[in-house]
Amino acid sequence: MVQDFKKFVLRGNVIDLAVAVIIGGAFGKIVSSFVNDIVMPLIGVILGGVDFKTLRWVIKPAVDETPEVAMLYGQFIQNIVDFAIIAFVIFMMIRIIEKARKKPQPEAVAIPAEPPADVKLLTEIRDLLKRQ
Numbered sequence: 845m846v847q848d849f850k851k852f853v854l855r856g857n858v859i860d861l862a863v864a865v866i867i868g869g870a871f872g873k874i875v876s877s878f879v880n881d882i883v884m885p886l887i888g889v890i891l892g893g894v895d896f897k898t899l900r901w902v903i904k905p906a907v908d909e910t911p912e913v914a915m916l917y918g919q920f921i922q923n924i925v926d927f928a929i930i931a932f933v934i935f936m937m938i939r940i941i942e943k944a945r946k947k948p949q950p951e952a953v954a955i956p957a958e959p960p961a962d963v964k965l966l967t968e969i970r971d972l973l974k975r976q
Contacts, residue, residue: 872930879926896922 852858888894899918906912959967 871933872926875929875933876926879922879929883925883929884922 884896888896896918899921900914900916902912902914904913
């Protein structure tokens with residue numbers, strides 16, 4: 845069982861996946877910071893000073909110790925922008941990788957080599973025998 849686990853872990857796909865998850869997590873943090881700290885404030889200024897982090901629809905206001913119940917649609921909008929940026933970057937990366945890959949060359953049609961003289965002679969003899 846230990847040997848099987850070792851084979852599984854040392855397989856190339858598992859290591860590639862682990863690296864991808866780590867890089868993806870770091871990339872997600874970068875994109876979230878970009879959206880939260882750069883893009884959304886600019887959009888907020890364009891829309892007249894709106895802070896998307898505070899946009900909410902209060903369903904039930906806070907009463908004494910009970911906190912309010914609200915839908916944070918501003919945060920939802922930020923998450924949609926996060927997703928759109930990440931999806932676009934991944935699309936561009938895949939597009940670049942696809943262009944970088946070599947396109948398969950069409951296989952050359954193999955022209956059969958002319959058979960040796962003795963094979964030609966034997967073929968002729970066979971054909972003559974079939975006709976008789």
